Amino acid sequence: LLVFAARREHIAQVITPTLARGAWVLSDRFTDATYAYQGGGRGVALEKLALLERWVHADLEPDLTLIFDVPPEIAQARYRGDRGASDRFEAEQIAFFGAVREAYLRRARENTRRIRVVDASLSIAEIQAKLREIVPLG
Amino acid sequence: LLVFAARREHIAQVITPTLARGAWVLSDRFTDATYAYQGGGRGVALEKLALLERWVHADLEPDLTLIFDVPPEIAQARYRGDRGASDRFEAEQIAFFGAVREAYLRRARENTRRIRVVDASLSIAEIQAKLREIVPLG
Numbered sequence: 153l154l155v156f157a158a159r160r161e162h163i164a165q166v167i168t169p170t171l172a173r174g175a176w177v178l179s180d181r182f183t184d185a186t187y188a189y190q191g192g193g194r195g196v197a198l199e200k201l202a203l204l205e206r207w208v209h210a211d212l213e214p215d216l217t218l219i220f221d222v223p224p225e226i227a228q229a230r231y232r233g234d235r236g237a238s239d240r241f242e243a244e245q246i247a248f249f250g251a252v253r254e255a256y257l258r259r260a261r262e263n264t265r266r267i268r269v270v271d272a273s274l275s276i277a278e279i280q281a282k283l284r285e286i287v288p289l290g
Numbered sequence: 291l292l293v294f295a296a297r298r299e300h301i302a303q304v305i306t307p308t309l310a311r312g313a314w315v316l317s318d319r320f321t322d323a324t325y326a327y328q329g330g331g332r333g334v335a336l337e338k339l340a341l342l343e344r345w346v347h348a349d350l351e352p353d354l355t356l357i358f359d360v361p362p363e364i365a366q367a368r369y370r371g372d373r374g375a376s377d378r379f380e381a382e383q384i385a386f387f388g389a390v391r392e393a394y395l396r397r398a399r400e401n402t403r404r405i406r407v408v409d410a411s412l413s414i415a416e417i418q419a420k421l422r423e424i425v426p427l428g
Contacts, residue, residue, distance in 0.1 A: 153295035154341075160291070201346065204291075207338065 155186055156204040163209055182216055182268070183209070184259050191246055192255020213266065218286070219256050220272040220279070224249035293324055294342040301347055321347070322355055322397050322405070330393020331386055351404070356424070357394050358410040358417070362387035 159182075172176050181237050183205050190196045222230075224246045260267040297320075308315050321343050328334045360368075362384045398405040408420050 153291040153297070156291040157295065203341070 153204075155190060156208045158281060159183065159186075163212060165253070166190070167212070182214060182217070184219075184256065187259050188252045188255040188256065192258075193252040215266070216287070217263075217267045219260055219269045221257065221269050222272040224253060226273055277284045291342075293328060294346045297321065297324075298346045301350060302384075305350070317352070320352060320355070322394065325397050326390045326393040330396075331390040353404070354425070355401070355405045356405045356421070357398055357405060359391065359395065359407050360410040362391060364411055 167177050167179070183201075186205075187198065188200055191198050191201050227249065228242065228246065257269065268286050270279060270286075272279060274282070275280045303318070305315050311360065321339075323345075325336065325339055329336050329339050353399060365387065366380065395407065399408045406424050408417060408424070412420070
C-alpha cells in the first residue's frame, strides 16, 4: 500500500506535469519493479498488485521498459568487487534476487511489445551497442 | 492506501499484541470512520474500501462500535462555543460533515448487531445513562 501511495504521489507531482509540458520521462524503477520485488521477492499476490496498479495508474504505462538482466551471482560479484566464497547470508540474498529476476523476466514475457531485456552480463561497450539498436537516437 | 497502511501497522503493533495478552481494546475511530470520511466525505468508492478492509483486517472486527450521533450544525456550534451566523466556508463544512454522518448511519443500518447509535444531542448525563444500558459494567 505504501509503495502504491508513493507511486500515486510521484505520478501526480512529477510524471504527469512533465509529460504535460512535452518532455520525456526516464524512470529508474516503476511498477514492473513492484511486481519483481514485492511480488516475486516478497510473495505479495500478483492479483493484488494488478488491482493496485489499475487504481493508481490505469491510464499510464511506460512506452518502453528496459530490463538489464544479469544472474544474481554476477551482480553480487560486481557489487562487491570480488568473487569470494558465499556464506549463508549471501546464499539467501542470491535466492531472493533470483526470485526477483524471475518475476522481471516473466513480466517481459507477458509484455513483449513494451519490455526489452538487455543481457547485462556483456561488457559496457556491448550493452551500449544494444541500447543504440533499441533506441536509435540519430 | 495510506490510511489502510497505517491501520495495518497499528493492528500489528498495538491491537493484536494487546488482545493477545487478554486486555480490552478501545479505539477512537477505526474502519467505520474510513467509510465515513474517505467514502462518504471524500467520495472514494465503497467497494475499494471494502477490498482494502478485507486485505488489511479480514479476521479482525470490533465487538461493539458506538457512534455518537449529532447533526453537524449542533456539533459545529458546540465546537465553536457559539451559534453565530454561517458563512460560505461553514456551509461547505456542514455539507461535508453531513455526508460523513450519513455514511456512518448507513454503516450502522448495515451492521445492526455490532454498531449502536447514541443520540449525542442529549445532555452528558443522559448520554452516560444510555452508555450504561449498552455496556453494563456492574
